[in-house]
Amino acid sequence: MPQMTDERVRAGLTREEDLSLLHEVSMKTAGVSHLEMCIQCGTCGGSCPAAQDMDHTPRMLFAMLRAGMREEVLRSNTPWICVSCYHCVVRCPQEVHIADVMYTLKGMAIKAKLYTDSTAPDFSQTFVDMVETYGRSFELGLASRHYLKHFPLRLPSMTPMGFGMVTKGRMPIKPKRIRHMKQLNNILNRAKQLELTS
Amino acid sequence: MNKYLFYPGCSMESSAKAYMQSMNAILEPLDLQMEEIEDWNCCGATEYLGINLIPAYSLIARNLALATKQMNGTRTVTAPCSACYLNLAKADYYMQERPSLGAKVNEALAAGGLQYTPGTLEIRHLIDILVYDIGLETIRSKVSRPLTGLRVAPYMGCMLPRPDYKHRWSDHEHPTELDDLLRALGVEVIDYPLTTNCCGGHMTQIGPETAFELIRRLVADADERGAHLMATVCPMCQMNLDAYQGEMNHYFGTDYHMPILFFTQLMGLAFGREPGDLGIGAELVSSRNALANIGVEVPVTQEPAAPRKKDEGLPMPRRWTKHEGKEAVK
Amino acid sequence: MSEKKQERVGVYVCHCGSNIAGVVDVFDVASWAEENLKHQGVVIAREYKFMCSSLGQELIEKDIKELGLTRVVVAACSPHLHEKTFRTAAKNAGLNPYLVELASIREQVSWVHTDKAVATKKSKAVVAGAVSRVIENVPLEELKVPINPNTLVVGGGIAGIQAALEIANAGFHVYLVEREPSIGGHMAQFDKTFPTLDCSACILTPRMVEAGTHPNITLMTWSEVVNVSGYVGSFNVTVKKKARFVNEELCTGCGICEEKCPKKVIDEVFEAGLGYRKAVYTPFAQAVPKYPVMDRENCTYFIKGTCKACEKFCPTGAIDFKQEDQLINIEVGNIILATGYDLFDARRVSNYGYGRLPNVFTSLEFERLSNAAGPTNGNIVMRDGKTTPKSVGIIHCVGSRDKNFNNYCSVICCMQGLKFAHLVHERTGATVYNFYIDMRTAYKAYDEFYQRVLEEGTLFVRGKVAEVTNAARNEHERGKLIIQVEDTLAGKQRRIPVDMVILSSGLQPRADSKEVGKLFGISCSTDGWFTEKHPKLDPVATMTEGIYIAGCSQGPKDIPSSVAQGAAASARVLDKILQREVALEPIKASVNQEMCSGCRICNGLCPFNAITFHEDLMVTEINPALCQGCGTCVAACPAGAISGTGFSDQQIMAQIDGLLLRNLEPVGV
Structure with missing residues (x-):
């Protein structure tokens, strides 16, 4: 995909929709995001336990949102590395809902198909599929499906652990299904037609 | 009899069976009753929120809506899992903070004949109930086998004390609830600065190298400070630190052996229950050696009040207390 | 409307350049008023470019004289700005100044609207309201009260000392009241002052001595104001002089009692908790006055009934365990708060680990640590009392610019952090890091100091520190405090191990600032700082006549600004004293005692303590000299027994009728 936005930003050009990127992300975030209040102090990037594995610190991502760099933001691995530990959230001096913004960016990246590594989106999707089938999470199904696809080479080293979990009765072989699966699916199907815009 | 509505969460019937078993073992002595929400569903963990917002919140809210149907005499929902606790609390809070979210979620719930008014329920974690409703005094009074001599790293994890929408905890970074509870059991609680650091969350599934590093930090620090074991309050933390400890050792070439137990298992032991009744032994990193420390019969004593050594050098400021914090905010 | 003689009203619509005329059709408003408000008594309506100019004022004066106007409405800016101007113009032309009304069509119309048609229509309504109201106005006379030339200064820090000295040097008497045993305030705790690195004590103590010995200053330390009544010109103040248990007549300040006292206590105030004092003590060597105080809570004699070592050894017999708190009444004309x-x-x-990690220090602790007269004789050492740090991290904005704590910038912390960096560098040669969000070094010679500290090799990291931890991740970090931060200019998270961390803590209002504000009848901002009359043009006056504020009680500031405010407040007081008497605004509330039911609802509401209740008659009375005309009691009175001059029910109702254009003849807008 062409790096249109980047060139445009370098050339000092911004389009209307680029400038509205920050607003769009803010609107799509649960709660009141306070994203526009960021003062670029770096509390989030300093707090993050996984910052060393991120393309950009959260702070940089917010600056890029302001600059309208849609593609780069959505391609960034940062939201996927976020472990939702909320250290940044409680420390942020401007009360930005950073972790929730990360969820929003993940959703936008999936919609725009802009993520670089599919491991995380696939895991989320597999998890969601399990929940939508059984109403509960099914760890064995989830783990085996996910590992087979993404970490086949790690399976041998995983085996003792998996074996241990199963023999110690911590990983049931059969999934549990809730009784009113249909009700849950009706709710989720209706929910999928709705979007948070205002 | 103190009755609460109960949202177990998926792990309690699988990977965290020991948590469920040990919790059940301490309910009776503490005169607690947990009424399970009927036909509850998964809270979506940290996965659903990243895929699709309204369905994610609707998924969570279905549980809240179901719980309101069982509200006879109590409006408190207890969750033993930190991730479930956070998701339930978050949905309740954001549906109120962002009314348009609340309206959309209710529109979706209506398709299943359900409805939830945010603020109706009070969402609390198991340890919150134990420390603030039951109280440390009562807990202390039920201790028949003080865990004297057991050195424990208190591990609160992240999703319990943060973001703390309803200001339930003494602190976001260094809360004292778990420390206090463990001390009431006679445990020697070590100073553990990483108590609210992250266990890696879902990164064990999607970016194991990242997760291994987070696990290493927690285990290494507890080990270095001489902990016999770590006590957790969350199935995900237990799973990551326990089940992935071997892989982490393999990845870094280290040889840590840090057992991870649920705090309820330690409570059960202190209340005189046998390890087998508490799911002890289900952990992958065995706690056998660590618990040998309490195999020794120790006479019931008061909480150890070690005489403080007189400080040399410059005096330290007084420790911060929650009470003081409220004063200062005024 | 009662049968009254028809008033002759003049209406003057100001363009205010384009401020009003840009949005409001001022010509239309004037001609509309002249035509449609004729039946109300409008005999002339004019528009003019700047009504506040001398030509504009002359226009009004001329009309008053030539057309025999009995009422004037000026449609212009807010009364806050030019009410006085137009009242003076009316007075010059022989009209009672309180028969002039301002219709605010700038702040309330042109500045808040963009649609010209709507704005013009609204201006007409505002003007109609003012016309209806001004007809109900009655002539008022200002109240003149004499000024007592004595002044009370509360707070003996540098701002209060400065204010007291200025007034005393001008020949008037000052009562300087200080809560602590000595004057000097925070400045006495500092070692060096930025940006010049003057020794704090060297520049402060001469002022303290001067204040202590000045014939025009009555120094009252270890004392607190407990009650204030009265009004500008004649305040009656009660000061509680706490028992020192030391007879000031006999004490020579020799210090033997302190030396002999067996009780050692952590000094939470002067030494910021980093050092010790005795139960009987003077907080520091240069304390003014020199007399010690006895701390009743910690004195062994007061706790156990035996000891009295101080009494045994005092060579002049000055220790007096029987002393009691005293209440002293003083009368003053003006008050300066510098708390x-x-x-x-x-x-x-x-x-950030303060209180948990031993080698994290606060700014005030560091001031004592670096002070030659402090607990370590100025040696910058770690909490063990002996080890010199090899690396030090200084964290800015601690508790400031943070919605979790205080939202405002504390002003001094950047410069304070730079000063600390310099002192650490100079005295220990340690590697110094400064962590900042924005470097704020405005004002004279401040940025030059920043340059100097850069030159000395201090390492600056732009990023708000995320945490200070003792959880080492590797050998390199073991035994250190690790500062974890995003270096926002490098775009990377860093972990920087250091031996010592200094928190450049922010300033906040005194814990009791709101109660103190209420005591003196002045208001506080939501944060708790005292509110000035005007943030730009009247920074040391308050909304209460005769009460002035100076120094950090008004908001965070450094020493030069505190001194400037102390001097400014004293100038305002001297101006009042030299006028000998003061004219009070005649906008006052009064009680119709026939209608007063004695319910006392109004009693506790008055922010100026102007209301007294007569138990014998069961009625309330308002002291006109104290009343500031705020109207709180008027609105609260359930019996409608209180009315405010200038804001009578008739005036308000007439104005509302006018605003709704009910008084119009059916012509329409």
Whole structure:
């Protein structure tokens, strides 16, 4: 995909929709995001336990949102590395809902198909599929499906652990299904037609 | 009899069976009753929120809506899992903070004949109930086998004390609830600065190298400070630190052996229950050696009040207390 | 409308350049008023470019004289700005100044609207309201009260000392009241002052001595104001002089009692908790006055009934265990509040570890640590009392610019952090890091100081520190405090191991600032700082006549600004004293005692303590000299027994009728 936005930003050009990127992300975030209040102090990037594995610190991502760099933001691995530990959230001096913004960016990246590594989106999707089938999470199904696809080479080293979990009765072989699966699916199907815009 | 509505969460019937078993073992002595929400569903963990917002919140809210149907005499929902606790609390809070979210979620719930008014329920974690409703005094009074001599790293994890929408905890970074509870059991609680650091969350599934590093930090620090074991309050933390400890050792070439137990298992032991009744032994990193420390019969004593050594050098400021914090905010 | 003689009203619509005329059709408003408000008595309506100019004023004066106007409405800016101007113009032309009304069509119309048609229509309504109201106005006379030339200064920090000295040097008497045993305030605790690195004590103590010995200053330390009544010109103040248990007549300040006292206590105030004092003590060597105080809570004699070592050894027999608190009444004409600030409690930022990690220090602790007269004789050492740090991290904005704590910038912390960096560098040669969000070094010679500290090799990291931890991740970090931060200019998270961390804590209002504000009848901002009359043009006056504020009680500021405010407040007081009497605005509330039911609802509401209740008659009375005309009691009175001159029910109802254009003849807008 062409790096249109980047060139445009370098050339000092911004389009209307680029400038509205920050607003769009803010609107799509649960709660009141306070994203526009960021003062670029770096509390989030300093707090993050996984910052060393991120393309950009959260702070940089917010600056890029302001600059309208849609593609780069959505391609960034940062939201996927976020472990939702909320250290940044409680420390942020401007009360930005950073972790929730990360969820929003993940959703936008999936919609725009802009993520670089599919491991995380696939895991989320597999998890969601399990929940939508059984109403509960099914760890064995989830783990085996996910590992087979993404970490086949790690399976041998995983085996003792998996074996241990199963023999110690911590990983049931059969999934549990809730009784009113249909009700849950009706709710989720209706929910999928709705979007948070205002 | 103190009755609460109960949202177990998926792990309690699988990977965290020991948590469920040990919790059940301490309910009776503490005169607690947990009424399970009927036909509850998964809270979506940290996965659903990243895929699709309204369905994610609707998924969570279905549980809240179901719980309101069982509200006879109590409006408190207890969750033993930190991730479930956070998701339930978050949905309740954001549906109120962002009314348009609340309206959309209710529109979706209506398709299943359900409805939830945010603020109706009070969402609390198991340890919150134990420390603030039951109280440390009562807990202390039920201790028949003080865990004297057991050195424990208190591990609160992240999703319990943060973001703390309803200001339930003494602190976001260094809360004292778990420390206090463990001390009431006679445990020697070590100073553990990483108590609210992250266990890696879902990164064990999607970016194991990242997760291994987070696990290493927690285990290494507890080990270095001489902990016999770590006590957790969350199935995900237990799973990551326990089940992935071997892989982490393999990845870094280290040889840590840090057992991870649920705090309820330690409570059960202190209340005189046998390890087998508490799911002890289900952990992958065995706690056998660590618990040998309490195999020794120790006479019931008061909480150890070690005489403080007189400080040399410059005096330290007084420790911060929650009470003081409220004063200062005024 | 009662049968009254028809008033002759003049209406003057101001363009205010384009401020009003840009949005409001001022010509239309004037001609509309002249035509449609004729039946109300409008005999002339004019528009003019700047009504506040001398030509504009002359226009009004000329009309008053030539057309025999009995009422004037000026449609212009807010009364806050030019009410006085137009009242003076009316007075010059022989009209009672209180028969002039301002219709605010700038702040309330042109500045808040963009649609010209709507704005013009609204202006007409505002003008109609003012016309209806001004007809109900009655002539008022100002109240003149004499000024007592004595002044009370509350707070003996540098701002209060400065204010007291200026007034005393001008020949008037000052009561300087200080809560602590000595004057000097926070400045006495500092070692060096930025940006010149003057020795704090060297520049402060001469002022303290001067204040202590000045014939025009009555120094009252270890004392607090407990009651204030009266009004500008004649305040009656009660000061509680706490028992010192030391007879000041006999004490020579020799210090033997302190030396012999067996009780050692952590000094939470002067030594910021970093050092010790005795139960009987003078907080520091240069204390003014020199007399010690006895701390009743910690004195062994008061606790156990035996000891009295101080009494045994005192060579002049000055120790007096029987002393009691005294209440002293003083009368003053003006009051200056210079009550200072509290340091933000850094324990609240638990991720910085203060109170948990021994080698994290607050700014005030560091001031004592670096002070030659402090607990370590100026040796910058770690909490063990002996080890010199090899690396030091200084964290800015602790508790400031943070919605979790205080939202405002504490002003001094950047410069303070730079000063600390310099002192650490100079005295220990340690590697110094400064962590900042924005470097704020405005004002004379401040940025040059920043340059100097850069030159000395201090390492600056732009990023708000996320946490200070003792959880080492590797050998390199073991035994250190690790500062975890995003270096926002490098775009990377860094972990920087250091031996010592200094928190540049912010300033916050005194814990009791709101109660003190209420005591003196002045208001506080939501944060708790005292509110000035105007943030730009009247920074040391308050909304209460005769009460002035100076120094950090008004908001965070450094020493030069505090001194400037102390001097400014004293100038305002001297101006009042030299006028000998003061004219009070005649906008007052009064009680119709026939209608007063004695319910006392109004009694507790008055922010100026102007209301007294007569138990014998069961009625309330308002002291006109104290009343500031705020109207709180008027609105609260359930019996409608209280009315405010200038804001009578008739005036208000007439104005509302006018605003709704009910008084119009059916012509329409």
